[in-house]
Amino acid sequence: MLITGICGRLGKQLARVLHRDRRVVGVDRRSFPDKPKDISHAQVDIRRKKLKDVFRAGDIGAVVHLGVMHDPRASAADHHSWNVAGFTKLLEYVSQFRVPKLVVLSSSNVYGPQPSNPQFMTEDAPLLGGQNFSDIRDLVEVDILAQSFFWKLPETETVILRPVHILGSVHNAPSNFLRLNPVLTVMGFDPMAQVVHQSDIVRAIERALLPGMRGIFNIAGPEPVPLSRYIKILGRQRLSLPYSLARVIMKRMWTLRLTTFPVPELDHIRYVCMVDDRRAREVLGFAPAVSLEETVLSVDEGRW
Numbered sequence: 198m199l200i201t202g203i204c205g206r207l208g209k210q211l212a213r214v215l216h217r218d219r220r221v222v223g224v225d226r227r228s229f230p231d232k233p234k235d236i237s238h239a240q241v242d243i244r245r246k247k248l249k250d251v252f253r254a255g256d257i258g259a260v261v262h263l264g265v266m267h268d269p270r271a272s273a274a275d276h277h278s279w280n281v282a283g284f285t286k287l288l289e290y291v292s293q294f295r296v297p298k299l300v301v302l303s304s305s306n307v308y309g310p311q312p313s314n315p316q317f318m319t320e321d322a323p324l325l326g327g328q329n330f331s332d333i334r335d336l337v338e339v340d341i342l343a344q345s346f347f348w349k350l351p352e353t354e355t356v357i358l359r360p361v362h363i364l365g366s367v368h369n370a371p372s373n374f375l376r377l378n379p380v381l382t383v384m385g386f387d388p389m390a391q392v393v394h395q396s397d398i399v400r401a402i403e404r405a406l407l408p409g410m411r412g413i414f415n416i417a418g419p420e421p422v423p424l425s426r427y428i429k430i431l432g433r434q435r436l437s438l439p440y441s442l443a444r445v446i447m448k449r450m451w452t453l454r455l456t457t458f459p460v461p462e463l464d465h466i467r468y469v470c471m472v473d474d475r476r477a478r479e480v481l482g483f484a485p486a487v488s489l490e491e492t493v494l495s496v497d498e499g500r501w
Contacts, residue, residue: 393418
């Protein structure tokens with residue numbers, strides 16, 4: 198099987214689980230010096246034709262796509278080139294070489310935090326995440342491209358996973374946000390939020406790789422709790438500011454490169470964006486194994 202984005206922390210964890218009972222080929226333009234000996238690593242940019250050589254080498258029984266760029270400082274052109282053009286090229290080779298399984302790691306962020314959101318959104322909810330946050334538009338487009346693949350190549354079992362905020366040693370926006378001290382909150386807002394541990398994402402991908410699994414699945418972790426509860430579990434201080442002031446401060450800090458959080462991220466600590474994960478539990482057979490406290494405290498494992 199082939200894993201794109203294998204050199205990220207989630208990719209490495211997934212590879213170390215899957216290589217125990219199947220051949221794993223990783224594709225990532227970054228190096229992988231600590232890879233297990235029986236994992237092959239092609240240091241290839243997925244936008245380049247060299248990716249075809251990886252498929253041509255043969256016997257790719259499944260593709261797991263983790264290689265989505267989330268760098269908020271990258272230009273819109275870089276985001277589109279890597280995420281959309283690169284994924285389109287990947288789909289071309291999945292189709293050409295008749296790969297029987299495709300698993301795409303999307304995000305519940307594609308639904309978008311909105312004041313009008315229902316408490317829990319199902320998989321058929323509209324994807325509005327790019328309306329106020331341009332960096333999410335490419336992720337929405339990747340999700341839609343994967344959905345169109347259901348009909349373009351029905352013989353390939355395509356699975357789209359939309360997890361809630363992933364926490365752990367990963368260096369993503371939710372984990373980095375909870376590593377702050379004090380943690381910024383918006384005065385008058387304490388939204389309910391869902392998180393899931395990175396090891397539970399690995400378990401969800403394992404379930405998605407089973408024969409016969411196909412479709413879209415929201416992936417959630419333990420029970421949702423208010424943002425203030427996450428801060429309390431971590432023992433962090435809390436800095437609560439009016440939205441207008443928080444927006445001005447974050448914009449200034451972003452310009453001076455004193456923060457990794459662009460201003461639109463503030464909507465995630467104001468509005469609800471929670472998902473209904475019943476389909477994943479009933480059809481995929483997935484249930485989180487890591488408790489809320491363990492999930493939240495795991496962000497400090499990747500602090501340094």
